Amino acid sequence: MHIYLPIAEMSANVLLFVGMGAAVGFLSGLFGVGGGFLMTPLLIFSGIPSAVAVGTGAAQVVASSVSGAMAQYQRNNVDIKLGVVLLAGGVAGSVIGVKMVRILSLAGQFDLFVALAYVTFLGVIGILMLIESINALQSARRGRPYSMRRPGQHNWIHGLPLKMRFHRSKLYISAIPPLMIGAFVGFLGAIMGAGGGFIMVPAMIYLLRVPTNVVVGTSLFQTVFVSAVTTIMQASENYSVDVVLALLLIVSGVIGAQYGAAAGARLRGEQLRFLLAALVLLVCFRIGWDLVVTPRELFSITATLGGM
Numbered sequence: 001m002h003i004y005l006p007i008a009e010m011s012a013n014v015l016l017f018v019g020m021g022a023a024v025g026f027l028s029g030l031f032g033v034g035g036g037f038l039m040t041p042l043l044i045f046s047g048i049p050s051a052v053a054v055g056t057g058a059a060q061v062v063a064s065s066v067s068g069a070m071a072q073y074q075r076n077n078v079d080i081k082l083g084v085v086l087l088a089g090g091v092a093g094s095v096i097g098v099k100m101v102r103i104l105s106l107a108g109q110f111d112l113f114v115a116l117a118y119v120t121f122l123g124v125i126g127i128l129m130l131i132e133s134i135n136a137l138q139s140a141r142r143g144r145p146y147s148m149r150r151p152g153q154h155n156w157i158h159g160l161p162l163k164m165r166f167h168r169s170k171l172y173i174s175a176i177p178p179l180m181i182g183a184f185v186g187f188l189g190a191i192m193g194a195g196g197g198f199i200m201v202p203a204m205i206y207l208l209r210v211p212t213n214v215v216v217g218t219s220l221f222q223t224v225f226v227s228a229v230t231t232i233m234q235a236s237e238n239y240s241v242d243v244v245l246a247l248l249l250i251v252s253g254v255i256g257a258q259y260g261a262a263a264g265a266r267l268r269g270e271q272l273r274f275l276l277a278a279l280v281l282l283v284c285f286r287i288g289w290d291l292v293v294t295p296r297e298l299f300s301i302t303a304t305l306g307g308m
Helices: 014-031 036-045 050-074 080-107 110-141 176-192 197-206 212-238 243-264 269-292
Strands: 002-005 010-013 163-166 171-174
Touching (some): 014 036, 014 050, 014 269, 036 050, 036 110, 036 269, 050 080, 050 110, 050 212, 050 243, 080 110, 080 212, 110 176, 110 197, 171 176, 197 212, 212 269
Antiparallel strands (some): 002 010, 163 171
8 A cells, every 4th residue: 555755755655654653663662762763764764865754753753752751751750850951952952953954955965964973873872882781781690780880979060060959860960961962962853853862861871870760751751842843843944844654653653652661661771771772783784884885776866955
């Protein structure tokens, strides 16, 4: 069964994208990420133009994040106060990112920039998370508690001003790092079509020292609103959100996210981090392979993104 996608200007198999949305939604609820870092590359691999994949991917992230965030909120895994601080920075970053998308599209360099950004960030973050999660799993097998820092140890974050107390996360830190992390994630989310959870989750764990169970819910809470702002701006400024495709992904993604959240409750924090790291590296390798392998067609008469 095929359907025409007006913004992408192509015919697509409905079952393919429904299955894709359900799978990414499941992973979204499982790992506490919006799923955009998977959805956008999958859409591009399926033949969707990069600009449309980024804009539509952001729309799908909104729905899957809402479903996952509600499930996490019911489990009391959302730090609302911390989420609002992250959100403030994320909105500012997403506004700048959408402007950058337009500039790169007009210059005809958007495809290359998206691919390089995915390979760089997914590679670095995936390796760091994999190393840490393996250490945690080894400690658990030996029956020894694993901690990313010793009790009483402080890093540079604790010396910054504008401190706030986040009761749910049991933190008393400056509001500056969450604002900066939110802005950076919002910027990348607008450019890469991702909710930014693949950066937000490790940043909250390793920099802010937020408990893993609270990280999942709070990351989804922030992702909902930042992705919504990004989607609206992509649609109004860059005209890159395909509503028909987004609806297919959203309906199936919402269902998948509920099952993912239930499955995630049965796994320990270090197990979730290990699986997420492996998934991130797999996507990184796939995108990197496309950058270096010789294309099937050396020449193309397809219009560039700058002509959209």
